[in-house]
Amino acid sequence: MATEEEEISIQEDLSLKIKLSNRLVLSAKEAESFKSECSELALHTTQLIEHLLSLARRDTTATFYDRPIRRVTAELSKILPRAIRLARRCKHKKSAKNVLRHVFSVSVSADIEKVSAQIKSSIADLKWLVSLHDCTSGSVNLSLPPMACNDPILAWVWSYIAVLHMGSVKERTDAAQELAAIALINDRNKKIIIEENGIAPLLKLLKESVTCESQIAAASALFNLGNSPERVWLIANDHGISIIVKLLLEMPPMSVQVVLVNLVWRMADLDDGVREEFGRENVVRPLVVLLGMDVVLDELVKKEEPRRTTSMHSLVLMNRQITGNGSNGVYGNSKSLNYGGNRWEKEREKVVESPEVKLKLKESCAMALWKLVKGNLSNSKKIMETKALLVLAKIIEKEKGELQFNCLMTVMELAAVAECHGDFRRMAFKPNSPAAKAILDQLLRMIIENADTQLLIPAIKAIGCLARTFPARETRIIEPLVSLLGNVDKDVVREVAIALVKFVCPDNFNHVEHSKAVVEFNGVSKLVTLVKTNYGSQLYGLLLLCYLAMHVGNSKAFEQVQVLSVLDGDAHDTLAQYPDLSELFAKARHHLTLFKSEA
Structure with a gap:
């Protein structure tokens, strides 16, 4: 919930502080006692007004980062009223007739000096803020303002987030990379970045950018931030899920797809509600297509659907052709994958994807499918609407290492869902289904060949979950x-x-x-x-x-x-x-x- 300070606009907030400052200057000039102290207080407050006006004249549009300004104005909300009260107490001439008045005079003098020092500190903060919002150079201000002298990370986070709001694409990319590195250090840094509203500009960079580097930097920063259910929900509540899925459907270069899919499995792994939301956005479809990009299913697909095209690659090509004709894709009424005519077309032509990147993408897709179907009936049904079982069986048969393991874990989670839901079990694992037979053959092969324990245990669990079939x-x-x-x-x-x-x-x-x-x-x-x-x-x-x-x-x-x-x-x-x-x-x-x- 927004505080009372944040419910008003930044312009209104600054205007209010300028009015209070003017009132303080007027009261300080009217002082009859402690004239030297009040004169100095008025001088500092005048400088404060100049810097507040400098910030107030700036364009406070959507690209304006106001979080550190709010911190300064919140502090001024405490300092200025107290300073005004002190200045008004000095309107009358001081009298030194007794000891009590002398003690009182010493106390007032010390208080005026204290608020004067606080105002000087606020002036230094405002100077730093002015340089922070100076967009002409685009450089990151890594100096420390007084308000962050005990916490350098806070000042750096403010600087990088400000660049995310107002810098060029290159500067924003560098800032996102720095935030990703800071977030990786510890949970406290993650908390600071999120509290200082760092998620929204990262998602904006992810959504709008047209370079691989900026996409990777933004997605990596979000991946490092989202290490708990609460933080994952904050990303989701900022429309992060729809942004991620839309980007995957646009099919950017594989290096970008890898970090996007990593973000999918990280978020899906941590929260059931996020899992459901990804399912509603139909993230399963592009994941299955990417996982099966090199899998040929000729024999198995002919057995199941003789009139259908026989490989995942052919399915993708057919989908592209159908999309071009204005019809729905081969997956029914869901949105078609955009394989051409988008902002990534030229970027993909420049990139020659290495086998290592392609393998990493497949491993990440298998991991994402595993996390999405874990205990989730709706996502499991969506997977069964594709040729995913056949793809998983083929990969388990042919591949080794992490890719094989992730696919096996996906099968195990599908079997666990089938165990709890009879209708899904009868639909997905029909005894006479070629897909179910292909999966069963691979599970039995794992068990008979006495594979290593890491592969053997999920195979046994999957068989047990399917015992009733x-x-x-x-x-x-x-x-x-x-x-x-x-x-x-x-x-x-x-x-x-x-x-x-x-x-x-x-x-x-x-x-x-x-x-x-x-x-x-x-x-x-x-x-x-x-x-x-x-x-x-x-x-x-x-x-x-x-x-x-x-x-x-x-x-x-x-x-x-x-x-x-x-x-x-x-x-x-x-x-x-x-x-x-x-x-x-x-x-x-x-x-x-x-x-x-x-x-």
């Missing part, structure tokens, strides 16, 4: 999961146990068939070993044993490894920690006891 005959999924119960990595074993619980729990329609598959692939003996030795996964191993005992407890495998004695012995410590499992444990034990007596 697999028919009873899909035993090829169960076998590699069961085999990982003996993995040396405790985190992997824990995630496998959690995934298998989702296959065999009563909520899964095919829980009996999946339970039989787990037993068939020697899962019972592995679980007994897990419950006895792996304390990090003991809870989920016990859950899995209980469900198996309830569904297929008549199997000889339970008798061979003496599961009943394991439940009676090793499970007690776990049950003591989780009393809610006592009912499930009792049912499992009852089934095993019943089947044992029947045998």
